[in-house]
Amino acid sequence: MKKPPVPLLQNGVRADGRAPDQMREVKISVGVVSNADGSAMVSYGTTTAVAAVYGPREMHPRHLSLPDRGVMRVRYHMAPFSTKDERKSPTPSRREIEISKVLREALEPAIVLEQYPRSRIDVFVEILQADGSTRVASLTAASLALADAGIYMRDLVIGVSVGLVDGTVVLDLNGLEDQYGEGDLPVGYMPNLKRFTLLQLDGAWTREAFLQALNLAVRGAEYVYQIARDALKTKYMSIAEEIYGR
Amino acid sequence: MYFVTPRQLIFPGDVIATTDSKVEGPVYVDNGRYRSLVVGLVEFREDGVVVVPLEGTYKPKKGDVVVGYVTDVLATGWEIDVRSFMPAYLPVSEALHRHVDLETTPLTTFLNVGDVVIAKVKDVDLTDEYPIILTLKEERVGKVESGTVVEITPVKVPRLIGKRGSMLNTLMEVGCDIIVGQNGRVWIRCRDTRDEVFLATLVRKIEAESHVMGLTDRIRAEVEKYKTQRQQGAV
Amino acid sequence: MASISPYGKRFISYLRREQIRKLLATKYRIDGRGPDQIRDVEIKTGVVKTADGSAEVRLGKTHVVAGVKVGLGQPFPDAPDEGVLVVNAEVLPHASPYTEVGPPDESAIELARVVDRGIRHCGYVDFKKLAVEGGKAYVLWIDLYVINDDGNLVDAANLASVAALKNTQLPTAVKDDAGAVKLDRNNRSPLPVEAAKAPVAVSVGKIGNVLFLDPTFEEELSLDGRITFTFSEDRIVAAQKTLGSFTQAELETALNLAQKGREKFLETLKSVI
Numbered sequence: 001m002k003k004p005p006v007p008l009l010q011n012g013v014r015a016d017g018r019a020p021d022q023m024r025e026v027k028i029s030v031g032v033v034s035n036a037d038g039s040a041m042v043s044y045g046t047t048t049a050v051a052a053v054y055g056p057r058e059m060h061p062r063h064l065s066l067p068d069r070g071v072m073r074v075r076y077h078m079a080p081f082s083t084k085d086e087r088k089s090p091t092p093s094r095r096e097i098e099i100s101k102v103l104r105e106a107l108e109p110a111i112v113l114e115q116y117p118r119s120r121i122d123v124f125v126e127i128l129q130a131d132g133s134t135r136v137a138s139l140t141a142a143s144l145a146l147a148d149a150g151i152y153m154r155d156l157v158i159g160v161s162v163g164l165v166d167g168t169v170v171l172d173l174n175g176l177e178d179q180y181g182e183g184d185l186p187v188g189y190m191p192n193l194k195r196f197t198l199l200q201l202d203g204a205w206t207r208e209a210f211l212q213a214l215n216l217a218v219r220g221a222e223y224v225y226q227i228a229r230d231a232l233k234t235k236y237m238s239i240a241e242e243i244y245g246r
Numbered sequence: 247m248y249f250v251t252p253r254q255l256i257f258p259g260d261v262i263a264t265t266d267s268k269v270e271g272p273v274y275v276d277n278g279r280y281r282s283l284v285v286g287l288v289e290f291r292e293d294g295v296v297v298v299p300l301e302g303t304y305k306p307k308k309g310d311v312v313v314g315y316v317t318d319v320l321a322t323g324w325e326i327d328v329r330s331f332m333p334a335y336l337p338v339s340e341a342l343h344r345h346v347d348l349e350t351t352p353l354t355t356f357l358n359v360g361d362v363v364i365a366k367v368k369d370v371d372l373t374d375e376y377p378i379i380l381t382l383k384e385e386r387v388g389k390v391e392s393g394t395v396v397e398i399t400p401v402k403v404p405r406l407i408g409k410r411g412s413m414l415n416t417l418m419e420v421g422c423d424i425i426v427g428q429n430g431r432v433w434i435r436c437r438d439t440r441d442e443v444f445l446a447t448l449v450r451k452i453e454a455e456s457h458v459m460g461l462t463d464r465i466r467a468e469v470e471k472y473k474t475q476r477q478q479g480a481v
Numbered sequence: 482m483a484s485i486s487p488y489g490k491r492f493i494s495y496l497r498r499e500q501i502r503k504l505l506a507t508k509y510r511i512d513g514r515g516p517d518q519i520r521d522v523e524i525k526t527g528v529v530k531t532a533d534g535s536a537e538v539r540l541g542k543t544h545v546v547a548g549v550k551v552g553l554g555q556p557f558p559d560a561p562d563e564g565v566l567v568v569n570a571e572v573l574p575h576a577s578p579y580t581e582v583g584p585p586d587e588s589a590i591e592l593a594r595v596v597d598r599g600i601r602h603c604g605y606v607d608f609k610k611l612a613v614e615g616g617k618a619y620v621l622w623i624d625l626y627v628i629n630d631d632g633n634l635v636d637a638a639n640l641a642s643v644a645a646l647k648n649t650q651l652p653t654a655v656k657d658d659a660g661a662v663k664l665d666r667n668n669r670s671p672l673p674v675e676a677a678k679a680p681v682a683v684s685v686g687k688i689g690n691v692l693f694l695d696p697t698f699e700e701e702l703s704l705d706g707r708i709t710f711t712f713s714e715d716r717i718v719a720a721q722k723t724l725g726s727f728t729q730a731e732l733e734t735a736l737n738l739a740q741k742g743r744e745k746f747l748e749t750l751k752s753v754i
Contacts, residue, residue: 037303038301055331056303056331058331058332058333059306067373112283115330117377118332119331147257147258147284147285148285148301149301149303150284150285150299150300150301150302150303152258152272152283152284153259153283153284154276154281155258155259156257156258171297190259191259192259192261193258193259193276214307232255232285233255236300238257
C-alpha cells in the first residue's frame with residue numbers, strides 16, 4: 001500500500017482526531033430543493049450530497065414502463081469542483097455509472113414500486129464536496145428525499161462506510177483514509193427491517209475483520225438514522241401542528 | 247396492540263400495531279406487525295388507528311372533484327393534467343351531452359390545449375391504458391372560462407375545507423365561486439378581480455400558517471375586515 | 482446518464498419462476514444441482530494467438546474469453562513505480578437474446594470493475610515489477626468478452642482473467658536507437674504471477690430464504706438477492722451485493738457458502754496456473 005502523508009492511526013486515534021468507531025459530524029436537512037417533490041442534503045464531515053426526487057411521474061418512453069410497478073431512475077454524479085486538487089470531468093465516468101447502479105439497487109428493496117404502475121421515480125444525487133464516503137452519503141440523502149416526496153417506503157436506507165486502517169476497523173472513512181487505508185466497505189442498511197441493501201468491499205479483509213465491520217456498520221447506521229429522524233421531525237413537526245391546530 | 251400514541255409522528259418502517267388491530271392508511275405487514283410506509287401522523291379514531299401521510303402526490307379516487315389542465319387532444323378525447331402520477335383522460339362521451347360527428351367537428355372546438363376544466367373522477371383503474379378517467383357529466387363541473395387557479399399541496403385540502411366545511415364557508419362569504427379540487431388546485435371566480443387576488447392570498451396563507459392555533463378565527467377576521475373595507479370603498 | 486430499473490427487458494414466465502422457487506425450497510435446482518454445487522468448469526489458456534495472453538472459461542454453458550494485451554504507458558500519478566491494470570468487459574450481442582448492440586452497459590461496466598478490484602490489490606500480479614525505465618510502466622489491458630451468457634458471468638470472467646494473466650508473455654522493453662523505450666514482441670518473458678494469491682470470485686444467489694452458488698441465467702431472472710465475494714489466500718478482497726437485501730446472518734451464511742464454492746473453483750484453476 002502507498003504511504004500516507006500523515007500516520008492514519010496513532011495510539012487508537014485517527015489522523016483527524018476521531019476514535020475508530022466515531023462518525024464525522026453528520027448534518028441532514030430535508031426539503032432543500034423547492035421544485036423537487038422531495039429532497040435532502042446530507043453531510044458526513046465535508047462530504048456533501050444533495051438528492052432530489054421527482055415522481056411518481058409518467059414514464060417516457062412508454063415501452064420502458066411496466067404495467068404493474070414503477071421504474072426507478074437513479075443518477076449519481078460528482079460536480080467538477082467537488083474533488084480535491086484536479087477538476088473532475090463532468091462526463092459520467094465508469095465509476096459514476098457503477099455507483100448509480102449500486103445506489104438504485106440499494107434503494108429498490110425499500111420502495112414499494114407496485115404502488116406506482118407505469119410511472120417512474122427519478123432520483124438525482126449530486127456530490128458537491130467529496131472527502132470520502134460519497135456513495136453512502138448519497139444513499140442516505142436519496143432515501144430521505146424519497147421519504148420527503150411521500151413515496152411509499154418499507155424503511156429508510158442509511159449509508160455508512162467502514163474501513164480498515166492499520167489493521168483496525170474504523171467507521172466513516174474520510175478521503176485520506178479511503179485513499180491510503182487497507183480496505184473500504186461501504187454499506188447501506190435499513191434500520192427497522194435490519195437488512196443490508198448496499199454492500200461493497202475493496203482491499204484485503206480477514207473474515208473476522210469483515211464480520212466486525214458489519215457490526216460497526218450497523219451501529220454507525222443506527223446513529224445516523226437518529227439524526228435523520230430528527231431532520232424529518234424538524235420539517236414535519238410544524239406541518240403536524242398545522243393539521244391538528246384546529 | 248398499538249405501539250404508537252395519538253398524534254405521534256412516524257416514519258417509514260416504524261411499527262404501528264400488531265396485525266390483529268385495526269389500522270388504515272399507508273402501512274404494510276411484516277412479521278405480524280403493521281409498519282408505516284410514509285412519514286405521517288397517527289390519528290386515533292373510534293374504530294381504529296389511521297396513518298395520515300404528511301406529503302405525497304395526489305392519489306385520485308373515484309368521485310373526487312379535480313381542477314385539471316388540458317394537455318393534449320387525442321382521437322376520441324382529451325388528456326388532462328390533474329397533478330397525479332399519470333395524466334387523466336376525458337373521453338368525448340363524458341364531455342358532451344349531445345352526439346357529435348367527429349368526422350366533421352374537430353375536438354378542439356370543445357376543449358383545446360391550455361383549457362381549464364373542473365371534472366369529477368369517474369373511475370381509477372390501474373390496469374387501463376389511461377388509469378384515470380374523468381367526466382364532465384355532473385353538476386358544478388365543466389369547462390372554466392374565467393377565474394384564478396391556486397395550487398396547494400394536496401395534503402392540505404382537508405384543512406382548507408375545514409371541519410364540516412367551516413373554513414370554506416368563511417371564504418365563501420366574500421361572495422365568489424370557489425371550488426376546491428382534491429388534487430390541490432383551487433378555482434376562484436369573482437365578479438371583481440381584486441376579490442380573486444384577496445382570496446388567492448388567503449388560500450396560500452391557510453396553506454402556510456395553519457400550524458398556529460385558531461386559524462379559522464384569524465381567517466374569519468381577515469374576511470370581515472376585507473368585507474368592511476370593500477363596503478366603504480376603501481379597497 | 483442514469484441507472485434505470487431493468488425489469489421488463491428480460492422475460493421469465495411466472496410458472497417457470499415458481500417452479501425454480503419451489504424446487505429450491507427442497508434444496509434442489511432445475512438442473513439437478515444442490516445449492517452448494519457449481520457447474521462443470523473448463524479453463525483453457527492460449528486460445529487467442531494474437532493476444533499477449535488469453536484464456537477461455539466455460540462454466541456450464543456460460544462462455545467467456547479473456548484476452549490480455551500488454552502496452553507501454555504512463556503510470557498513475559499516485560503510483561509512479563507500478564504497472565497499470567485496465568479491465569474492460571463486453572457482453573457481446575451474441576451472448577443472449579436480450580443483449581443489445583452498443584457500448585458496455587452498466588452491468589458490463591460493473592462486471593469489469595468487480596474483476597478489476599479482485600486483481601488489483603491482492604498481489605497475484607506484483608505491479609511494482611512492471612515499472613519500466615524512463616518513468617514508464619507496463620500497461621496490462623484485460624478485455625473480457627462474454628460469448629454466451631447462461632448466468633454467473635462474474636465468476637467465469639474472473640477465472641478467465643486470472644488464467645489469461647498466467648498465460649501472458651510480456652514483451653521485453655527495449656530502447657531503440659533514438660533512445661525511446663519500445664516493446665519487443667519477439668523477446669518475451671512470462672508475466673510473473675503468484676499462484677497462491679490468485680483471486681477467485683464466487684457469487685451467491687438468494688431465492689426466498691435459500692442461498693445457492695453459481696446461478697444459471699434462468700435462476701438469475703428469479704433472484705431475490707445476489708452477492709459476490711472475491712477471495713485471495715485468507716482474505717476477502719472484493720465484495721459486491723447487486724440485487725436485493727440481506728440480513729447480517731444471511732451475509733455470514735453467504736460468505737461461508739462462497740468459501741465452499743471457492744474451493745471448487747480452485748480445484749480447476751490449479752491445473753491451469
